[in-house]
Amino acid sequence: MVGATGMVGRELLRLLENRRFPVAQLLPFSSGRAGAAARFRGRSLPAPAVDFLALSSCDIAFLVSSDEVARTLAPRLAAAGVWTIDDSAAFRQDPRVPLVIPEVNAAALRRDARLIAGPNCTMTGLAVAAGRLHREFGVREARVASYQAVSGAGKAALGELFTQARALARTKLLSDGRAPSLGPGRASALPRAIAFNVVPQVGRLGADGYSGEENKVRDELRKIWSAPRLRASVTAVRVPTIRGHALAAWLTLARPVSVARARAILAKTPGLVLSEAGDYPTPRAAGGTDPVYAGRVRQGTGPREIALWIVSDNLLKGAALNSVQVAEELLRRRWLVPR
Ligand SMILES: NC(=O)c1ccc[n+]([C@@H]2O[C@H](COP(=O)([O-])OP(=O)(O)OC[C@H]3O[C@@H](n4cnc5c(N)ncnc54)[C@H](OP(=O)(O)O)[C@@H]3O)[C@@H](O)[C@H]2O)c1
Known part of the structure; x- marks a missing residue:
């Protein structure tokens, strides 16, 4: 899992665990910042920078990082035979890449299309x-x-909302009951x-x-x-x-x-x-x-x-849950099997 320490990555880890997805070994990756770790099945696993060789030995890769990281990794992983489910926007409009919401268009999955795009969370x-x-x-x-x-x-962005909200929580109604003007603020x-x-x-x-x-x-x-x-x-x-x-x-x-x-x-x-x-x-x-x-x-x-x-x-059906459902569909079809 690339981006295991992010908002979507953490949900994905929880779903794989709770839905008993048959994981024999999990390799979590992050940007490589010091001390990055991911929790899975009660254990804390180090989440280093991506190691392509290790990643390409996996049966399935979940990319939940960024468009840039997906562009670098996804085609190479798919070419190496790894089922690759990417939640970024990098490949969604590529006609060779199925864009899949299982309840809506599972029929778009193809056995020879190992790179699968997850959809935009708003759409x-x-x-x-x-x-x-x-x-x-x-x-x-x-x-x-x-x-x-x-x-x-x-x-x-979520950190920014909480920082701003904490600062504004001290804002009071003006003494005569008028609403205060907050100004544009900073972001x-x-x-x-x-x-x-x-x-x-x-x-x-x-x-x-x-x-x-x-x-x-x-x-x-x-x-x-x-x-x-x-x-x-x-x-x-x-x-x-x-x-x-x-x-x-x-x-x-x-x-x-x-x-x-x-x-x-x-x-x-x-x-x-x-x-x-x-x-x-x-x-x-x-x-x-x-x-x-x-x-x-x-x-x-x-x-x-x-x-x-x-x-x-947006983090579940809009991203992590949809990716797990796609992976479960690959299992159901027996397309995703240990190599
Ligand atoms: N948030 C949503 O609702 C949502 C919905 C649909 C799709 N998506 C897509 O899902 C992806 C992840 O979104 P997010 O909201 O989870 O973002 P996020 O919270 O910012 O997390 C980004 C993750 O990517 C990792 N990362 C950053 N640079 C990296 C690099 N060079 N190599 C490997 N990993 C790297 C981060 O590691 P560090 O912890 O080390 O920084 C972190 O684990 C994005 O492509 C986004 O467009 C998000």
């Missing part, structure tokens, strides 16, 4: 929640606003101060005004749903929640659908928990749990549009 909630609706009614257009947790930007891991704020930028802003995250949601949805002509417009926003990405989505379908019919389809969608009408999921409730959740299903501006609210844990 995952929508891809799972509306996957069956798309199959039955054909989603033609998706408009999405995201409310993304800080853990989605890694451990440095380094995120584009703006995040505590007590919302920041409408996730990733770099391009010349067309869209952010990297917004493009990923559109492009990855097209690939996962095999819907190259899907129209999508996304506004990705970072909010000061810890874990659990929320989405407000408006979906235009090929044919009219009633709310009752849409709810019936959502209720049968694999991996999705649908709230009772009038109830809804929140990041606080969904954080740390496996499923994708949806609620507030409404008719949109016309009979072909459905609006809904979706929440999923």
Whole structure:
């Protein structure tokens, strides 16, 4: 596991242990900083810098580090016969690399494609929640606003949220009850101060005004749903929640659908928990749990549009859990066997 000491890596270790994934030997790697260690099955294991030779002797490699590290390691590992599951964005749009959410498109896995990309954590909630609706009614257009947790930007960003929040916890209402102005604040891991704020930028802003995250949601949805002509417009926003990405989505379908019919389809969608009408999921409730959740299903501006609210844990279904589910699928197919 490359990136075993990161936010996703730690979840992955816990899942491999709790789901009894048949690990004979685990080799955790980090950036190589002094004292880096990973906990697995009650033991603390040193997590040194990557040793390619050792890594290439493994049967499966989980890459949960960065795009750059994945670009260097993933193709070489796959060429050496190692099943390689990469959670970075480096290969998601490569036509030779399957981008897989098992509940949605396990059929994209191929025996000869040893490098598999895990999906963007924001897109995952929508891809799972509306996957069956798309199959039955054909989603033609998706408009999405995201409310993304800080853990989605890694451990440095999460540290920044807590530092800022601790400093602001001492802020008082003004003596006459007026609300204080906090000013823009300072940030380094995120584009703006995040505590007590919302920041409408996730990733770099391009010349067309869209952010990297917004493009990923559109492009990855097209690939996962095999819907190259899907129209999508996304506004990705970072909010000061810890874990659990929320989405407000408006979906235009090929044919009219009633709310009752849409709810019936959502209720049968694999991996999705649908709230009772009038109830809804929140990041606080969904954080740390496996499923994708949806609620507030409404008719949109016309009979072909459905609006809904979706929440999923970005570190679990959006990353670590999805990777373990892909690995479990490889085991089930007997493609992943000790060499
Ligand atoms: N966070 C999410 O919600 C989420 C969701 C989907 C996908 N992803 C993807 O998952 C990956 C990991 O994200 P994260 O949030 O877990 O990041 P993170 O908390 O910042 O952790 C990064 C990990 O990579 C390691 N690392 C850094 N440089 C390295 C190098 N040169 N060689 C080997 N390891 C190195 C770090 O080791 P040290 O401990 O030594 O620094 C750490 O273990 C990223 O590609 C991200 O895009 C994240």
